[in-house]
Amino acid sequence: VPGIGEIIGGSQREERLDVLERRIQELGMDPEQYKYYLDLRRYGGCKHAGFGLGFERLVMYLTGVENIRDVLPHPRTVGNADF
Numbered sequence: 001v002p003g004i005g006e007i008i009g010g011s012q013r014e015e016r017l018d019v020l021e022r023r024i025q026e027l028g029m030d031p032e033q034y035k036y037y038l039d040l041r042r043y044g045g046c047k048h049a050g051f052g053l054g055f056e057r058l059v060m061y062l063t064g065v066e067n068i069r070d071v072l073p074h075p076r077t078v079g080n081a082d083f
Helices: 017-026 031-042 055-063
Strands: 008-012 049-053
């Protein structure tokens, strides 16, 4: 969205074991460090995907507010939480 940025995004994880093993090798990574993850694919798993929604950016778009700080329901900027 012009002036706001990305509001929503999504992805699907690669579940094909052969593709994962080949890519690890191509990138020169140590397969042993990913053994647990590869075993999840080797012994069963399901296809899964997800998405993320930038709620504050959506509110900016819908309301026309120009600064994201003005639409934060719970500000997360430095100095707003005293501990």
